[in-house]
Amino acid sequence: MAKTDPTTIPATPEPERRPLAAGGLRDIGQTYGGLATLILLTLFNIIFTPHFLSLQTLNTNLVQVAPTAIVAAGMTLVIATGGIDLSVGSLMAIAGALAPLIFLGKVLPLGENSVLGNILGVIIAIAVTGLLGLFNGTLITVFRIQPIIATLVLFIAGRGIAQVLTNGNLQNFSNPGFLFLGQGRVLGIPFQVILMVVVVIIVAVIVRTTTFGRYLLATGGNEVAARLSGIPVNTVKRSVYIVSGMLAGVAGLIIIAINSSSDANQVGLNGELDAIAAVAVGGTPLTGGQANVVGTLVGALIIQLIRTTLIANNVSPDIAQVINAAIILLAVYVQRQRKAS
Amino acid sequence: MAQLTTNSQSAWAWSRSKSLLQRQGALFALIVLILFGSFRYTGFLSTYNIYNFLTYNTMFALISLGMTFVIMTGGIDLSVGSVVALASVVAARFSGYGLTTAMFAAILTGVIIGLINGLAVTWLRILPFIATLAMLLAARGLALVFSSDASIPVSTQTDFISIWTNTLLHIPLPLYFLVIAYGVGLLIHHFTRLGRHILAIGGNEEAARLMGLPVDRIKLLVYVMSGGLAGLAGVFLAAQTNTGSPNEGVGWELTAIASVVVGGTLLTGGMGSVFATLVGSLLLGLVFNILNFENGYGLISLSVYWQSVIRGAFLLVVVLLQSRLARQKARI
Numbered sequence: 001m002a003k004t005d006p007t008t009i010p011a012t013p014e015p016e017r018r019p020l021a022a023g024g025l026r027d028i029g030q031t032y033g034g035l036a037t038l039i040l041l042t043l044f045n046i047i048f049t050p051h052f053l054s055l056q057t058l059n060t061n062l063v064q065v066a067p068t069a070i071v072a073a074g075m076t077l078v079i080a081t082g083g084i085d086l087s088v089g090s091l092m093a094i095a096g097a098l099a100p101l102i103f104l105g106k107v108l109p110l111g112e113n114s115v116l117g118n119i120l121g122v123i124i125a126i127a128v129t130g131l132l133g134l135f136n137g138t139l140i141t142v143f144r145i146q147p148i149i150a151t152l153v154l155f156i157a158g159r160g161i162a163q164v165l166t167n168g169n170l171q172n173f174s175n176p177g178f179l180f181l182g183q184g185r186v187l188g189i190p191f192q193v194i195l196m197v198v199v200v201i202i203v204a205v206i207v208r209t210t211t212f213g214r215y216l217l218a219t220g221g222n223e224v225a226a227r228l229s230g231i232p233v234n235t236v237k238r239s240v241y242i243v244s245g246m247l248a249g250v251a252g253l254i255i256i257a258i259n260s261s262s263d264a265n266q267v268g269l270n271g272e273l274d275a276i277a278a279v280a281v282g283g284t285p286l287t288g289g290q291a292n293v294v295g296t297l298v299g300a301l302i303i304q305l306i307r308t309t310l311i312a313n314n315v316s317p318d319i320a321q322v323i324n325a326a327i328i329l330l331a332v333y334v335q336r337q338r339k340a341s
Numbered sequence: 342m343a344q345l346t347t348n349s350q351s352a353w354a355w356s357r358s359k360s361l362l363q364r365q366g367a368l369f370a371l372i373v374l375i376l377f378g379s380f381r382y383t384g385f386l387s388t389y390n391i392y393n394f395l396t397y398n399t400m401f402a403l404i405s406l407g408m409t410f411v412i413m414t415g416g417i418d419l420s421v422g423s424v425v426a427l428a429s430v431v432a433a434r435f436s437g438y439g440l441t442t443a444m445f446a447a448i449l450t451g452v453i454i455g456l457i458n459g460l461a462v463t464w465l466r467i468l469p470f471i472a473t474l475a476m477l478l479a480a481r482g483l484a485l486v487f488s489s490d491a492s493i494p495v496s497t498q499t500d501f502i503s504i505w506t507n508t509l510l511h512i513p514l515p516l517y518f519l520v521i522a523y524g525v526g527l528l529i530h531h532f533t534r535l536g537r538h539i540l541a542i543g544g545n546e547e548a549a550r551l552m553g554l555p556v557d558r559i560k561l562l563v564y565v566m567s568g569g570l571a572g573l574a575g576v577f578l579a580a581q582t583n584t585g586s587p588n589e590g591v592g593w594e595l596t597a598i599a600s601v602v603v604g605g606t607l608l609t610g611g612m613g614s615v616f617a618t619l620v621g622s623l624l625l626g627l628v629f630n631i632l633n634f635e636n637g638y639g640l641i642s643l644s645v646y647w648q649s650v651i652r653g654a655f656l657l658v659v660v661l662l663q664s665r666l667a668r669q670k671a672r673i
């Protein structure tokens with residue numbers, strides 16, 4: 001074989017562009033498509049929704065979107081590897097059940113609402129959900145079970161575990177240290193909003209600039225090729241499920257802190273659906289190989305803003321849900337078209 | 342070339358024997374559980390318990406049947422739980438006009454939802470997972486809209502609840518629907534061109550399209566079937582509980598998927614068995630039946646919350662066994 005003739009190179013069709021390098025063109029396009037929608041929605045609200053331009057409205061929306069956006073950031077990673085994590089809602093419930101058990105001093109002799117109890121409660125809850133994420137990842141990598149089935153196991157069993165832990169009872173608490181997670185403010189900004197932004201930035205930076213980020217996208221793009229080129233595919237996959245589990249744990253803690261109570265029947269209910277919808281609207285294809293973390297945040301914001309818009313304009317929440325579903329479909333369809341063109 | 346043919350033939354024979362083994366695995370577990378129950382509990386094999394068990398699980402078996410065909414094409418239908426709730430509300434709303442009208446309205450609702458799912462998948466080319474996820478949200482919203490956020494009592498003036506309470510030849514009516522639905526399902530799967538086409542699409546959609554199969558029409562049909570069966574399940578739900586319940590059916594789609602998987606059908610499409618789904622569905626239901634008996638004996642007292650834990654653990658065991666079987670076979 002002679003050396004390659006350089007003139008033939010431009011003649012070969014350009015391979016499909018994958019945003020392996022920081023921000024491919026399409027990546028940017030999708031982000032801006034979502035952003036444009038978000039800006040339009042905001043403008044619509046400024047004109048038609050009374051009292052929309054107030055700090056309180058802004059805060060309410062951001063506070064409500066924070067847990068979903070945090071879970072969705074982890075879900076983006078999982079989906080980028082070509083997987084899916086149905087267990088996040090149940091893991092949120094488990095974290096929400098565990099932390100109060102610990103800081104209320106029901107399992108460890110720490111006394112009620114001690115600082116140590118708070119710290120241990122948060123750490124143990126997130127560690128447990130991380131371990132359950134590892135369980136998901138092990139089923140997928142070692143036992144080669146399809147992600148949707150593997151995570152279905154904890155989706156079904158997880159909420160039951162949370163209910164068994166608490167006997168299905170509501171756990172009420174007034175614990176200033178812990179409540180800061182959901183009700184505290186730093187410089188007037190709700191704490192969980194800051195947490196959300198930090199999580200999204202960290203995850204986005206990991207995807208865009210680190211080797212792990214490249215491994216992740218390569219795994220989702222073509223797993224066999226990734227394995228053959230020496231990428232530790234199984235480690236990558238296990239890691240994303242651990243991260244997804246831990247972020248679900250964080251979100252569960254935020255939700256119970258917002259409510260000052262933990263109800264294993266309610267915490268994180270439909271959390272997996274909200275997260276997947278945010279990822280889909282945000283422009284990350286469910287087939288894997290791409291991850292648009294900022295897009296996911298935009299997607300979560302769009303869904304939240306649509307809900308606010310509809311409810312503020314006296315549309316019943318039930319109809320709002322139907323419209324939301326239609327908009328998710330529309331967003332996914334539009335992105336499909338853009339990809340096809 | 343000859344080598345290639347032999348290889349693919351043996352691989353085919355192989356995947357067939359594998360699927361047989363998986364199918365019989367679930368059947369074997371079902372038989373063991375039945376034997377265990379019949380030795381341990383008096384009244385386990387009573388007609389009362391058997392009919393009660395079967396009528397209750399008819400709803401799950403029906404949506405699992407629809408799910409089986411969808412999964413065989415390589416798709417998934419996440420909306421069935423919400424459709425059951427929506428159909429139960431519609432059935433309750435129309436129950437004043439009599440059973441036939443209410444059933445027609447509920448099943449039609451399911452069919453329309455299935456049609457929308459199918460069109461989203463075939464025409465808009467949206468992934469089944471996303472399309473039916475959106476429908477899960479939308480159908481639940483519609484159920485709440487039609488019921489004004491409350492349970493709708495079923496009319497007692499008409500024959501509506503007779504579909505749940507009446508018997509024919511001493512056998513409860515829902516069982517006839519169960520047998521007929523699975524009978525038709527088995528016929529379609531084993532003896533019709535449609536059954537072959539469904540598997541062909543799941544096996545390799547592009548190849549099926551190139552061979553000239555009406556891929557889109559068949560995919561549309563399986564989603565319509567799944568929606569219609571969910572509609573029928575909604576009728577039974579309304580008749581059983583005497584209410585149209587907009588908040589029921591949460592997570593039923595996953596129970597249905599679990600039944601299909603326990604039966605041994607792979608989620609990747611292209612293979613599967615209608616009979617195995619029935620076995621899987623009954624197996625999952627039987628776990629609860631046995632738990633109820635245990636609780637009734639007072640030997641253990643498991644709260645209702647343990648049920649989902651045990652169901653999840655059960656799914657885990659079955660899935661692990663399946664993956665072991667598949668890998669052992671792969672090594673030979």
